[in-house]
Amino acid sequence: MRRKDGRISLATETRQLPAPTFNISQLQQNFAQRGLSIEDLVALSGGHTLGFSHCSSFQNRIHNFNATLDVDPTMQPSFAARLRSVCPAHNKIKSAGSPLDSTNLVFDNAYYKLLLQGKSIFSSDQALLTTPKTKALVSKFANSQKAFEKAFVDSMIKMSSLTGGQEIRLDCRVVR
Template identity: 85%
Template sequence: MAAIVSLLIFSLLVLLSISSFVNALNLNYYDHTCPQLEPAVTKAVKKAMSNDKTVPAALLRMHFHDCFIRGCDASVLLESKGKNTAEKDGPPNISLHAFYVIDNAKKAVEALCPGVVSCADILAIAARDAVALSGGPTWEVPKGRKDGRISKATETRQLPAPTFNISQLTQNFAQRGLSVTDLVALSGGHTLGFAHCSSFQNRIHNFNASLDVDPTLHPSFASSLRSVCAAHNKVKNAGATLDSTATIFDNAYYKLLLQRKSVFSSDQALLTSPKTKALVSKFASSKEEFEKAFVMSMIKMSSITGGGQEIRLDCKVVR
């Protein structure tokens, strides 16, 4: 209990320290207009988790992919329509799932306070709950985001790819006002989840002209990945978990990374810079330090508000 209280206090201090990112967002935004918002969202996330252990990873990834395109405006939730292909149908987002959790949360919230709460705020709260309900830290979510009306699949190319090197990663994050520390801390979100073979085939087959396997991979780990992902894999859902405790939010991701047992090239890239490698080592040795950094970076990232203009009544379509 003391740890939870200290993290809540810490998250409040973080909000003060990054006020330039928060813009119009604040912790008390719905106190009078929708006081039961957060319990309603948490209930929807808990219910979904009871039936599907992959929900937390899905919600965390969904929020990340939303914020990195047009800011946190719920554009990732919009359906393709007519000649427009929406973000959720862009190549990096094809494997996103659990959209129904946000839809269910939205329905519950609309029943309490119609037309008041944005889908973007619901997604930010759900991502927080996904972490907390998986054994990770909790924090106060600043609220007041608006929902965007534009969603284009072509813009998903702006997302950091699993094949990125450290220069590409740091530039990609910097373009969104996020630091190297944010990069390493948010990469820790890979403590939850699963990767399809296509995301790491480049490391285990035809790595380069002279090597079949990425030499930075631990040999036994490389063999385990190759055993589930053939060179021309045809198994639809084949892949690997992102760390050894894929449904528990902990710092195992960093420990495995130091053992050369990371899945993505972009994970391995964190060891190629002295500053990022030092942060990986720090987070591997202290779950508390990782959680503090993760909370700070999540608040910072989720406060990139973008150009949202409305409160959607249905998260899948513009109003």
Template identity: 70%
Template structure:
């Protein structure tokens, strides 16, 4: 069996061949062909978030998971067909939800300006709206992405894992043209949402022969997580909120890391390298600095392109 390092190396070559920073993207891409595109997407996101407060976190995570595989090409939205298991059915994506929000926006856009707005652009706009509706900053989203035709669950192994250390995180982000600054800023997206026990179980029990609990985790925090995630847990959706204000986009995530209350190993790992450590302290002390950095990094990440068509249905290739 090929080692993870070999698999990662092969996938890095694939990434370099199919991904590019979207030089063709522009802020006014739909100005003449579909001038109401932004508003239509925003309306769909608002309607869904009004009924379900977990929608914004789901849309943000969906966009991130999309961009990290083959670029921001909406491959995460494709359904499995025949013998092909799509990304959304890969293990890291099984808890993703709110795909209907993109479907609703696409349906209205197809009525208003058929065949014009890509599913990838809808998802990028929806992620921005998710942040705004959660109390975060807004920004103009560059548009003009195309939708991809390939979606493979086997490639989701390349998504950054909750158990990654700082070296693995740096490698994962750099393969996509993203810096350490982007790593720390985008990790702040963990200020929204919920995580299942399986994502952090290894930190709170039988961590190592020398320690039952990860020594980088606050002992009282670990104890509270063990109560939420008992041994032989049979509660389907047991887990923990990502931070103390899981529906509000703020900088509490960084403050909790400084208290050794980062939920994932990959969160706490940000303290283990001088540059990322400094950025955690900076963002913990200044929400404004975090907001600025997050916007810059979101624009950078969402400008990684790789698609080929404008899908009529976001769940299927044309």
């Protein structure tokens, strides 16, 4: 199997990633600057089906949301309560947080299903429901694992061609 690998990995390169607090306009602009479409945005957001988030990335949704509400009203109440229990307002535990979805070790479309139920971790995820086009794509991927997988693969291939400095290796452990 062949895959593209870079020669270096820098933490500073993650600064180009969209912030978990981005709204739909910021997300669209961030992706468009890289030549990525709305479908790419929604498909690649599905990568949030894997992993874990520390409290600092979603505190804005569960504490002091705005001047009148403590919790983001788009969040399902019992889900918000669970997040508040693991991430109190003055959290001192650096490792505290939450899995990004209920099947966070499986690459599936559960992320989209949970998003439609108001159980998304990041406000940038919730933002995908704020336009008719992005919401329709979320629904499409929630209803079809196959459609999600195809769109994700296509978008990952498209994204991988955006950056230089990569090589195709037969063995990812051996640099040519």
